[in-house]
Amino acid sequence: xxxxxxxxxxxxxxxxxxxxxxxxxxxxxxxxxxxxxxxxxxxxxxxxxxxxxxxxxxxxxxxxxxxxxxxxxxxxxxxxxxxxxxxxxxxxxxxxxxxxxxxxxxxxxxxxxxxxxxxxxxxxxxxxxxxxxxxxxxxxxxxxxxxxxxxxxxxxxxxxxxxxxxxxxxxxxxxxxxxxxxxxxxxxxxxxxxxxxxxxxxxxxxxxxxxxxxxxxxxxxxxxxxxxxxxxxxxxxxxxxxxxxxxxxxxxxxxxxxxxxxxxxxxxxxxxxxxxxxxxxxxxxxxxxxxxxxxxxxxxxxxxxxxxxxxxxxxxxxxxxxxxxxxxxxxxxxxxx
Amino acid sequence: xxxxxxxxxxxxxxxxxxxxxxxxxxxxxxxxxxxxxxxxxxxxxxxxxxxxxxxxxxxxxxxxxxxxxxxxxxxxxxxxxxxxxxxxxxxxxxxxxxxxxxxxxxxxxxxxxxxxxxxxxxxxxxxxxxxxxxxxxxxxxxxxxxxxxxxxxxxxxxxxxxxxxxxxxxxxxxxxxxxxxxxxxxxxxxxxxxxxxxxxxxxxxxxxxxxxxxxxxxxxxxxxxxxxxxxxxxxxxxxxxxxxxxxxxxxxxxxxxxxxxxxxxxxxxxxxxxxxxxxxxxxxxxxxxxxxxxxxxxxxxxx
Amino acid sequence: xxxxxxxxxxxxxxxxxxxxxxxxxxxxxxxxxxxxxxxxxxxxxxxxxxxxxxxxxxxxxxxxxxxxxxxxxxxxxxxxxxxxxxxxxxxxxxxxxxxxxxxxxxxxxxxxxxxxxxxxxxxxxxxxxxxxxxxxxxxxxxxxxxxxxxxxxxxxxxxxxxxxxxxxxxxxxxxxxxxxxxxxxxxxxxxxxxxxxxxxxxxxxxxxxxxxxxxxxxxxxxxxxxxxxxxxxxxxxxxxxxxxxxxxxxxxxxxxxxxxxxxxxxxxxxxxxxxxxxxxxxxxxxxxxxxxxxxxxxxxxxxxxxxxxxxxxxxx
Numbered sequence: 001x002x003x004x005x006x007x008x009x010x011x012x013x014x015x016x017x018x019x020x021x022x023x024x025x026x027x028x029x030x031x032x033x034x035x036x037x038x039x040x041x042x043x044x045x046x047x048x049x050x051x052x053x054x055x056x057x058x059x060x061x062x063x064x065x066x067x068x069x070x071x072x073x074x075x076x077x078x079x080x081x082x083x084x085x086x087x088x089x090x091x092x093x094x095x096x097x098x099x100x101x102x103x104x105x106x107x108x109x110x111x112x113x114x115x116x117x118x119x120x121x122x123x124x125x126x127x128x129x130x131x132x133x134x135x136x137x138x139x140x141x142x143x144x145x146x147x148x149x150x151x152x153x154x155x156x157x158x159x160x161x162x163x164x165x166x167x168x169x170x171x172x173x174x175x176x177x178x179x180x181x182x183x184x185x186x187x188x189x190x191x192x193x194x195x196x197x198x199x200x201x202x203x204x205x206x207x208x209x210x211x212x213x214x215x216x217x218x219x220x221x222x223x224x225x226x227x228x229x230x231x232x233x234x235x236x237x238x239x240x241x242x243x244x245x246x247x248x249x250x251x252x253x254x255x256x257x258x259x260x261x262x263x264x265x266x267x268x269x270x271x272x273x274x275x276x277x278x279x280x281x282x283x284x285x286x287x288x289x290x291x292x293x294x295x296x297x298x299x300x301x302x303x304x305x306x307x308x309x310x311x312x313x314x315x316x317x318x319x320x321x322x323x324x325x326x327x328x329x330x331x332x333x334x335x336x337x
Numbered sequence: 338x339x340x341x342x343x344x345x346x347x348x349x350x351x352x353x354x355x356x357x358x359x360x361x362x363x364x365x366x367x368x369x370x371x372x373x374x375x376x377x378x379x380x381x382x383x384x385x386x387x388x389x390x391x392x393x394x395x396x397x398x399x400x401x402x403x404x405x406x407x408x409x410x411x412x413x414x415x416x417x418x419x420x421x422x423x424x425x426x427x428x429x430x431x432x433x434x435x436x437x438x439x440x441x442x443x444x445x446x447x448x449x450x451x452x453x454x455x456x457x458x459x460x461x462x463x464x465x466x467x468x469x470x471x472x473x474x475x476x477x478x479x480x481x482x483x484x485x486x487x488x489x490x491x492x493x494x495x496x497x498x499x500x501x502x503x504x505x506x507x508x509x510x511x512x513x514x515x516x517x518x519x520x521x522x523x524x525x526x527x528x529x530x531x532x533x534x535x536x537x538x539x540x541x542x543x544x545x546x547x548x549x550x551x552x553x554x555x556x557x558x559x560x561x562x563x564x565x566x567x568x569x570x571x572x573x574x575x576x577x578x579x580x581x582x583x584x585x586x587x588x589x590x591x592x593x594x595x596x597x598x599x600x601x602x603x604x605x606x607x608x609x610x611x612x613x614x615x616x617x618x619x620x621x622x623x624x625x626x627x628x629x630x631x632x633x634x635x636x637x638x639x640x
Numbered sequence: 641x642x643x644x645x646x647x648x649x650x651x652x653x654x655x656x657x658x659x660x661x662x663x664x665x666x667x668x669x670x671x672x673x674x675x676x677x678x679x680x681x682x683x684x685x686x687x688x689x690x691x692x693x694x695x696x697x698x699x700x701x702x703x704x705x706x707x708x709x710x711x712x713x714x715x716x717x718x719x720x721x722x723x724x725x726x727x728x729x730x731x732x733x734x735x736x737x738x739x740x741x742x743x744x745x746x747x748x749x750x751x752x753x754x755x756x757x758x759x760x761x762x763x764x765x766x767x768x769x770x771x772x773x774x775x776x777x778x779x780x781x782x783x784x785x786x787x788x789x790x791x792x793x794x795x796x797x798x799x800x801x802x803x804x805x806x807x808x809x810x811x812x813x814x815x816x817x818x819x820x821x822x823x824x825x826x827x828x829x830x831x832x833x834x835x836x837x838x839x840x841x842x843x844x845x846x847x848x849x850x851x852x853x854x855x856x857x858x859x860x861x862x863x864x865x866x867x868x869x870x871x872x873x874x875x876x877x878x879x880x881x882x883x884x885x886x887x888x889x890x891x892x893x894x895x896x897x898x899x900x901x902x903x904x905x906x907x908x909x910x911x912x913x914x915x916x917x918x919x920x921x922x923x924x925x926x927x928x929x930x931x932x933x934x935x936x937x938x939x940x941x942x943x944x945x946x947x948x949x950x951x952x953x954x955x956x
Contacts, residue, residue, distance in 0.1 A: 012470070019471040031487045038487060141622065145614035147563050149570050150589065150607030157600055239744040239805075242699050243812045244732030244761040253757070257748045273560065276478050276567045283574045284593065294482050295575040306483050313476045321474070332748070 006326055013322045020314045024307050025072045028059070036061055041085040041301040058082075081311070082304035086296050091308035094293060099312050100183035101169060102289035105205055106271070106278050109212035114267065117217045118259075121224025122251065128229055136221060143218035149280035152211045156284055159207065166204045167286045174200050208285045212278050216270050223266060224259055231255040261328040268324020272317055349627050356623025362616030370433050373426030378409065382419035383427035385581030391418035399601045413601045415592065417579050425606050428583035432613060435492060435584075436562045439499045444554050447504040451511025451550075452542060456519065456534070466512070469505040477502040478568045485572060492582070495568050499561065506557075507550050514546045552628055556621035559614040566610050585610050647674035648816060648847050649681075649698055649734075653710035654720065656693050656702065664707060667693040669871040669922070671710075672940060675816075675864070680839060680848045682858040682879070684894070685868035692820060694868070695851040699818045700731035715815050732761065734816035734849075735809045740825050741801035745793035751804055752789035758811045778807040782837070799830050806837065810844070817841055818849045823857055835861040855894045859883050864946070867891050870922035873940060877947030887949040889927050921952070929953045 029035050036055035037043075043051050056062060060071050075081065081091040124136040159166060170185045178185070178192040186205060189197035231237060232255055240254045279291030286292070290309055297305045349356050377383045382391055391414070397406055399413035399421070406413075412421035454465035481498035488494050518524055518541070527537050566586030573580060573590020580587045585606040592602030651673055657666040668690040675681045685691040696702050698714055704727065712720035714730040738744035745754060755775045759766055766774075779786060782803040788796070796804060802822070809817050819838055823831045838861055841848050852858055858865055858879065865882050867875040867890065875888040886892045921927070921934040933952045942948040 015467070016471055016474060019467065020474065023471065023475075027483055033487060042486075141618055142615065145559050145563075145611060145618045147566055147570075147586075147607055147610050147614070149567055150604070150610065153589070153593065153596060153600075153603045153607070156596065157604075160597065235738065235740065235743045236746045238701055239736070239738050240746065240757070241728075241731055242701055242736040243758045243808060244735070245757050246731070246761065249757075253749070254746050257746075272473075272476065273564070275476055276564055279478055280567045280570050283571060283590075290479075291571060294479060295571055298482055298485055298572065298575040299577050301486050303483070303486050306479060306486060310476065310479045310483065313479055314474045317474045317476065 002329065005329055009322050009325055013318050016318050017315060020311055020318075021073060021076050024076075024311055025069065027307060027310070028072075028303070029061075029068065035059060038301070038303050039082075041303065076311070081308045084297070084305040084308075085302040086300040086305065087302075091304050094305060095308040095312040097183050098288065098290045098293040098309065099316060101287055102275070102278050102282065102291070103316070104169075104184050104186060105209045105212055105282070105287065105289065106274065108205060108209040109274070109278075110216055110267070110271070112210065113213040113216040114220055114263075117220025118224050118256070118263075120217075121221040122228055122256065124221065124225040125228035125232065126251065128225075133225075137225070140218040140221050143214050146214070148211055148214060148277040149284060151214070152208070152281040152284040155207060155211060166207050169201065169204055169287050170197070171200050171204075204285075204287075208278075208281045208287060211281050212274060215274055215277055216267070219266070219270055220263065223263055227259045227262055228255055231258050234258075257331070261331050264324050264327040264331070268321045271320045275313065275317075349624065353623035353627050355619050355626065359616045359619025359621070359623055362612060363620060366429060366433065366613050366616060369426060370430035373423075373429045377423040377426040379420040379423040380427070383423035383583055385419075385583065387417045387419060387579075391420075394418045396595075396599045398599075399605065412605050413599075415579075415588070415602050416595055416599060421601065421605055424583040424588060425585070425609055428585045428588065428606065429609070429613075431492065431582070431584050432562065432566070432610070435496060435565050436558060436617070438496050439503065439561055439565065440554050440558060442496070442500040443503040444507055444550065446500065447507025448511045448543075448546060448550055450504065451508035452515050452538060452546060454508065455512045455515025456538065456542065465508075469508050469512070472501060473505040473509075475502050477564060478571060481568045481572070490572065490576075492584070495565060495572075498568070499565060503557070503561070507554065510550050510553055511546050514549060515542055518542055518545060552624055555617075555624055558621060559618035562610070562614050562617060646677050648677045648715055649675035649849070650713045651694075651711065654694075654697070654712050655709040656690075656697060656720075657707040659705070659707065667871055668697070670937075671868075671871075671873050673866050673873060673876050675847060675849060678842050678845060678847055679863040680842060680850060680861055682850045682852060682862035682865045683868060684852055684855050684858050684865055686853055688870070689868040690871040691851045691853075691868050695736065695818045695820050695849065697727075698730065698816065698849060699734045699736040700728050701736060702727045730816075732812055733814055734818055735812050735814040737802070737805050737809055737817060737819045737822060739821040741805040742793060742796070742798060744805060745796075745801060747793050749792075750789065751791055751793070751796075754804075754808060755789070755811055758808050762811075762813055774811065778810045781810065781840075782807040798826060799833075802826065802830075802834065803837075806841075810841075810846075814846060816847045816849060818851065820851050821853070822850065823852065823854055831857060832860075854898075855883075856898045867894070872922045872937075873948075873950060874923065875947075875949045875951075876940070877944070881944065881947040885947075887943065887947070887954040888923075888951045889929055889953075890923050921950075923951075 028039065031038065034052070036052045036059060039059060040051045040055045060068050063071075079090075079092040081095070083089065084091050084094050087094055120136060124133045127133050174189075174194075174197040177194050177197050178189045181188050181191055185201035186198060189195075189201055228251075232251075234255070237250070237254045240250050245254070275290075278289065279294065282289040282291035283295055290313060294306065294309060296302075297309075350360060373383065381388065394407070394410070394414050395418040396416055397410050397414040397418075398404070400406075400408070400411050410420050410422065412425065415421055415424065450465055450469070454462050454469070457465075477499055480501060481495050484494040484498050488497075524537060524541060527541065566584075566589070569584050569586030570590035570593075573587035574593050576587070576591050580591045589603045589606050592599065596603055651671050654668060654671045655666055656668040657664045659665075671690075671694065683691045683694060693702070697712055697719065700714075700719070706725075706727070707723070708720045708725050709722055710720065711718070711722075715733050717726070717729045717733070719726055719730050745751075749757075752775070755778075756771060759771050759774060775789070776786065779788070784800070784803055784807065788800065788804060793801060793804075802825075806817075822834050822838065826834065835857060838848050838850060850858065850862060862879050865877065865879050866873055867882070867888065869890050875882055875886065875891045882891060883895060886895055920936060921930075921938050924930050924934040927934065931952070936952075938950045938952045940948050940950045941954075943954070
């Protein structure tokens with residue numbers, strides 16, 4: 001029963017979210033060293049002792065354990081995650097804003113990578129052992145082995161040499177022209193009806209997104225190449241050929257269909273790995289997403305922000321894993337009904 | 338088991354051109370790391386020391402086809418004047434050490450917990466599967482950042498963070514295998530005959546689980562190398578002071594702020610990382626192709 | 641072979657092989673026969689006899705890396721001409737019915753969709769009404785309800801799945817239907833109905849080639865029979881001829897084993913296998929009548945217009 005499975009997965013996801021909260025508790029309270037000291041950013045100097053005292057009260061370290069846990073949970077769900085030491089703003093706001101910026105690039109990257117990857121992977125599978133296939137395979141190996149942030153640095157240098165400026169998420173002159181609704185400049189500019197801003201934001205997002213798409217693209221090509229080659233030997237595919245069904249139509253309907261479940265599941269997992277790429281490429285291109293937020297937090301020992309980002313990104317992962325898993329089950333009619 | 342492993346490796350080297358190439362590249366890297374440790378031109382600078390003499394040659398460009406400012410600094414110098422080639426050479430052993438540590442530690446932890454989850458009572462099983470899912474969800478680089486704040490910068494911090502995020506993948510594989518094995522008759526027979534659990538695990542379950550997870554780990558080696566470097570890259574960009582430890586990713590990350598002027602600081606270590614990762618990826622590919630008979634079949638278009 | 645009606649499939653000196661690590665493995669060795677139009681033609685043999693490969697060759701399902709020699713002509717299309725081959729050409733004209741129908745139907749599509757796909761591949765612009773009409777016709781021939789159209793293949797029983805597979809084959813409007821081991825995966829009581837179904841197919845002008853190891857089934861269903869062993873044809877002819885007067889020791893053995901009645905007069909001599917040689921009669925290691933001449937490959941000689949055998953002993 002599909003519905004039962006979906007429910008089971010959703011319940012598990014919620015339990016994992018609680019696990020994430022518990023883990024953040026562990027990371028705050030049970031790490032070596034004085035938690036309050038870490039929480040206020042390891043201060044030094046005259047005002048330090050006072051700051052630590054404030055933190056002790058804020059974190060509730062002077063209260064019994066079960067009250068602490070209760071407070072952590074209520075604080076989490078009321079989005080009161082502390083104040084960022086670096087940005088002097090609520091952690092929740094910064095964390096979600098950074099996540100939106102990162103997701104922008106990530107989603108565009110995957111939208112490019114998956115269809116293109118399926119196409120190239122199918123071609124490789126259909127013409128296995130040909131020169132084209134070997135070339136495609138070599139390309140995927142190189143892409144997987146290349147440090148994406150290094151490619152980003154190279155791209156930046158080349159673009160700068162060509163006097164093309166794609167730094168940041170939006171041009172300074174365009175910033176006041178739109179109202180922020182979702183936090184995504186691309187979407188907000190469309191909502192505000194400013195096409196020029198939209199184009200600017202889009203052009204600045206494309207190079208990073210393309211670089212991020214390199215890894216999932218290579219991975220999809222590999223998976224489709226092997227999976228499809230296998231499916232092309234499946235009994236029901238050969239039978240379809242015998243009946244006279246042929247060409248791309250046969251490949252699409254009879255072979256590719258069964259590649260989708262595995263692909264969906266793996267893509268859900270790949271997003272976790274890609275995120276490191278997004279973070280680093282963001283740093284290179286100056287996009288204020290999770291990567292730069294983290295990079296700015298570290299030198300300030302901005303522990304609240306780091307934990308906030310951890311929570312937000314983990315939840316994004318949970319959602320992505322669950323969705324991928326459900327899609328994986330959805331495509332197979334043997335599970336439905 | 339060691340003898341079997343070496344026999345298999347020899348066969349693999351003979352049969353798979355991919356594995357041969359990957360192995361050769363990795364071996365070259367190991368050789369380079371040894372060179373870095375005993376014979377790099379400016380060893381002190383390689384390890385981070387800034388001599389007064391170095392400060393006189395800050396930001397020297399590398400030797401390119403048509404211009405070579407200094408033959409003794411083939412790759413130029415960094416912002417503090419340290420010879421980049423030496424830095425990269427010393428950094429080779431760090432890169433290798435990091436990959437090996439992460440792999441070994443997460444393999445050990447993953448297989449241990451995976452077998453435990455698959456071969457214990459339901460409570461332990463449910464608990465461990467939950468933990469596996471939980472840690473799978475953790476983003477490695479953010480955990481690494483948290484560790485850096487708490488434990489300070491250093492190789493160990495990043496390795497710890499990565500082990501915590503990679504062990505679930507191996508645990509999951511091991512768990513699936515063990516669950517499958519449990520159903521098989523020969524395990525049931527052993528239990529009925531009174532064999533202790535430890536005996537069954539070491540004699541029957543482990544030998545069946547270890548190879549498969551090992552192949553998966555070797556396949557991951559390249560990606561792990563890049564992930565380690567990426568996290569260190571982020572830490573490098575966040576660094577306020579110059580980096581001592583010549584970790585490739587950190588050098589590149591710190592060098593990002595000089596990308597317009599001293600671009601070689603970020604670019605040159607990256608090439609070495611690419612080569613190392615390529616060697617690892619090729620080895621992993623060669624290995625999986627060798628293992629899976631399906632992949633070895635001759636193929637041609639059916640359509 | 642000299643037959644009255646034209647032949648729709650003609651094989652001459654046909655050999656099909658695969659490259660392996662140890663050299664070339666020939667699955668079919670120098671096979672020659674003709675399949676008369678609108679007949680039920682059986683290829684009988686055990687596993688490894690090459691019958692499945694032969695069936696695949698006729699229905700266009702050989703993998704592209706095969707090595708070929710000799711000739712194979714299917715419905716006037718030259719499929720194999722020594723090393724030049726056009727392996728896919730016969731697809732749609734010679735349609736195969738699978739051995740295991742449940743795994744041969746796309747699990748992601750409903751039966752109706754399968755029918756539509758098959759019919760669309762024959763004629764691009766069929767109207768919906770024509771398609772529906774045709775589907776109903778094919779279903780009724782196979783005694784299937786219209787309700788089966790809304791099911792997914794995993795919901796069909798073995799027997800139903802096979803009838804759907806045959807109906808789909810009919811929808812492809814083929815000249816030849818190759819039935820690959822039609823009885824292996826079925827319960828015994830279904831065997832006779834499948835047999836009569838296959839015989840009925842001739843009424844539609846279709847030639848039926850049945851690949852089977854079950855000689856009893858062949859005796860009830862087929863008009864012509866070819867017995868294969870080790871990739872070679874050992875005996876060929878009309879079913880009545882071959883079964884009443886088997887000339888090859890292997891045929892005799894098959895009939896004996898199936899009917900549990902002694903046909904030959906000599907007892908079986910168990911002999912040591914003198915090395916698996918490619919040379920000589922392919923049956924010599926198991927043959928109780930083996931003599932020195934069997935070191936050479938016996939040629940297929942015809943004792944009547946239709947009955948042929950490849951055995952030195954039979955050709956006195």
